[in-house]
């Protein structure tokens with residue numbers, strides 16, 4: 577077997593590995609999305625309780641702000657009541673104070689109602705916060721593992737691509753730029769063996785004359801007339817050895 581023939585076999589096998597690794601790499605965004613979906617479902621469940629709880633809290637804050645203003649008003653009018661000289665002024669001030677006090681009482685009651693409603697939500701809120709926290713933690717672990725796998729796959733592919741490039745350079749005939757064009761155009765795997773007379777990229781049977789030329793090509797760049805992929809065949813002596821070992 578010539579160096580070029582051996583290189584062609586190595587390129588074919590390495591390219592098949594690159595193809596498998598690329599398949600795994602392409603599944604990664606989907607795997608990340610699947611993992612995220614669980615987390616998102618848990619976020620929805622949490623928000624079912626958290627949103628009404630937060631709304632109550634907002635309403636309480638608003639009322640507490642109004643109470644501060646009412647108390648301020650009461651204070652001011654109480655001071656004013658001590659200074660007034662006429663009965664009319666006194667009654668007017670008194671009226672303001674009473675109104676502010678009534679408002680205060682109503683707001684206190686409303687706050688109390690909301691605190692009670694919040695307390696009713698609290699057990700469920702705690703439970704869902706707990707579950708959400710756990711799901712978030714496991715998502716982060718899973719995401720980390722998937723991203724690590726992605727980095728490893730990219731690294732492996734880079735190593736194999738380098739090997740393909742080196743061996744394509746041994747084959748020569750602009751094999752490497754041609755291979756890159758095939759990869760870019762999505763013809764992956766780009767280097768395929770001929771098995772049983774058929775191209776393993778497109779399944780077309782090779783015309784007998786082309787097949788004989790390929791057998792005689794001893795590792796020169798050869799392409800499938802149907803799909804344009806780089807094709808190669810295992811040297812007959814390799815097959816005999818493999819058959820003998822298997823038998």
Ligand SMILES: [Zn+2]
Nearest residue numbers: 775778800803
């Ligand atoms: Zn083909």
